[in-house]
Amino acid sequence: MATEKEVFIRKASGLTRVISAWDALIYAFCNPGILYCMLYITWGPWGVGPGADMPFAVVTVFMLLPIQALYWLFSVSMPRSGGEYLYVSRIISPAFGLFASWTLTIVGISWTGQCTTWMINYGIGGMFWNGGVLSRDPNLLNIGYLLGDTSLIQYGGTPETAAIISVIATVSLASTFYIMYRGAKASMRLQWVCTTIATIGLLCFVAIAWTAGETTFINNINTIWSDPTLQSTGYFAYTSYGAYRTDVIAAGYPGYPSVIGTIFAGTAYVNLNTLGSTYTTSAAGEIKGVTFAQGLALIGSIIMFMGYWELFYGSAYVGTGSDFWWGVAWAEYAGLDYAAFGTMANGIIVAPYLSSNPFLVWMVAFGFVAATYGSVLGMSFGPVRNMFAWSFDGVLPNWWNKVDRRGSPWVSVLAGAIIAWAFAMIYTWTSLLALILWTITVWFIGWVIVGIAGMIFPYRRKDIFEKSPELVKKKIGSVPVVSILGALTTGISAFTVWVTLAPSFVYGWGIDPLSLGGTVLFLVVCPFVLYYAAYFYRKSKGVPMDLRFKEIPPD
Numbered sequence: 001m002a003t004e005k006e007v008f009i010r011k012a013s014g015l016t017r018v019i020s021a022w023d024a025l026i027y028a029f030c031n032p033g034i035l036y037c038m039l040y041i042t043w044g045p046w047g048v049g050p051g052a053d054m055p056f057a058v059v060t061v062f063m064l065l066p067i068q069a070l071y072w073l074f075s076v077s078m079p080r081s082g083g084e085y086l087y088v089s090r091i092i093s094p095a096f097g098l099f100a101s102w103t104l105t106i107v108g109i110s111w112t113g114q115c116t117t118w119m120i121n122y123g124i125g126g127m128f129w130n131g132g133v134l135s136r137d138p139n140l141l142n143i144g145y146l147l148g149d150t151s152l153i154q155y156g157g158t159p160e161t162a163a164i165i166s167v168i169a170t171v172s173l174a175s176t177f178y179i180m181y182r183g184a185k186a187s188m189r190l191q192w193v194c195t196t197i198a199t200i201g202l203l204c205f206v207a208i209a210w211t212a213g214e215t216t217f218i219n220n221i222n223t224i225w226s227d228p229t230l231q232s233t234g235y236f237a238y239t240s241y242g243a244y245r246t247d248v249i250a251a252g253y254p255g256y257p258s259v260i261g262t263i264f265a266g267t268a269y270v271n272l273n274t275l276g277s278t279y280t281t282s283a284a285g286e287i288k289g290v291t292f293a294q295g296l297a298l299i300g301s302i303i304m305f306m307g308y309w310e311l312f313y314g315s316a317y318v319g320t321g322s323d324f325w326w327g328v329a330w331a332e333y334a335g336l337d338y339a340a341f342g343t344m345a346n347g348i349i350v351a352p353y354l355s356s357n358p359f360l361v362w363m364v365a366f367g368f369v370a371a372t373y374g375s376v377l378g379m380s381f382g383p384v385r386n387m388f389a390w391s392f393d394g395v396l397p398n399w400w401n402k403v404d405r406r407g408s409p410w411v412s413v414l415a416g417a418i419i420a421w422a423f424a425m426i427y428t429w430t431s432l433l434a435l436i437l438w439t440i441t442v443w444f445i446g447w448v449i450v451g452i453a454g455m456i457f458p459y460r461r462k463d464i465f466e467k468s469p470e471l472v473k474k475k476i477g478s479v480p481v482v483s484i485l486g487a488l489t490t491g492i493s494a495f496t497v498w499v500t501l502a503p504s505f506v507y508g509w510g511i512d513p514l515s516l517g518g519t520v521l522f523l524v525v526c527p528f529v530l531y532y533a534a535y536f537y538r539k540s541k542g543v544p545m546d547l548r549f550k551e552i553p554p555d
Helices: 021-030 037-047 054-077 084-091 094-135 138-147 159-181 184-212 214-225 228-232 241-250 259-272 290-320 322-334 337-341 358-393 410-429 432-436 439-460 462-466 481-506 513-540
Strands: none
Touching (some): 021 290, 021 358, 037 054, 037 094, 037 259, 037 290, 037 322, 054 084, 054 439, 084 439, 094 138, 094 358, 094 439, 138 159, 159 184, 184 214, 184 290, 241 322, 259 481, 358 410
8 A cells, every 4th residue: 555655745745834823814804805895885786786785785794604614624624735625625526626726726816916906906096096186186197097997908098008007017916926935924924014004094984984974075076076177187077966966867876775786796796805715724734723723714804804894884885875885886887987086986086075184095095005915915825825735636747836945835836926917917908807707606616516525524534524623523413513514605605606697687787608608618627627637647657646635635
């Protein structure tokens, strides 16, 4: 029988446990993007749920608790890096393990590239734009517009503006992955810094929202839009809020919230904003005291998400009036949003209409920049560890899992940087990312597989289950808790897949076969092709890959 040395390429992974429980919590929290709620307040009602009441939509985050708990038990049972890849490959099959992991890994790295452009468009661009609104300075407005999302090629921008954004994105990504290359400790320090600045930015928004109120907000809009200097720029098509609202209502805005829209927006967009928090399990081989740390990170981050987002959405509705946000989402859909505000109305752009204090307004945008920068690193930190695990099992070449003296998987980091940069360039220069429009759909299909693995874990891999800590072996009656959580994960994930598709039929939007087909081809077919190509290649070299999937990798 093959020994562990013969089965795996080396006796130890080379990763070192340097991440504390509190580091893991902040990573799980910072990683999905603390302040993306500033965008989703518009995108949620516009994208899937017209009339969505976003403060109530936050309640849907409770749906994710069983999924987080399942990951917790899995990580305690198999405390190695690789996340869902490790669990599904050992319980169901390595091909399905790679599929479940591929969806979360490639999507995470793609979001690294895409969210870097968000940081530039909405964060840095928003800082200049807001400065121009407050100071009535056309030059600052021009810079904000240049860096804003309307300047991207796919939105009708010019090659010159796309080139500028590409340079900034390249420099930003280079700094992000350099920090990741420095190791887990350096990466966690950055997460703490970004979380702190993002929190200050959120509190600044809360302060200006609660001290303004709807009447002040509307009066400020009228004053700013009617200013001759700003009108001369051509960015503002309206001179009064009343005229804008008349056009919004004429475009079909119903003027009231929708229960279905709230459920759709919460399940798709609010819950979307938590994805990536389970990446702590992808880095489990570097976390100290996995049992406590993963419980704190996976469950604690969900509680923090709900608190932060409820604070933002609730404050935004107080500062402007809830009707404003329902109308803005409809205006976005009708094409009136940019005509009114010069750029997409969101939690960043409304700040100068809530306060004339330049520091507070600037901090709102800067908080978004910091939150996004931390998210960008986090969205690849876990996936890089997943690729490391694939290589350690032989799915990728052996050189892919090399580590340096700090325990940093530097080859995987480099690969992640290249892939993320490519996605950033694609997003900036083309419309091809429409082909991965359904990434969230495929992500939850991957979680359906994870849920099934949880259901059958105690029965299919009884050897691993029985050797697990007592926490993992808990039962309700005669049924293992992990199986119950697996069933809930399967059901919740399947429901979410339906929710991502349903609005296209409920609201008559239709589905682009090319977008859906391209996503399925890339995120569903590729991992199976990759696995079986690796399997037969390794088999031809006499490598016992089958034996690797019968046991947990060495620490």
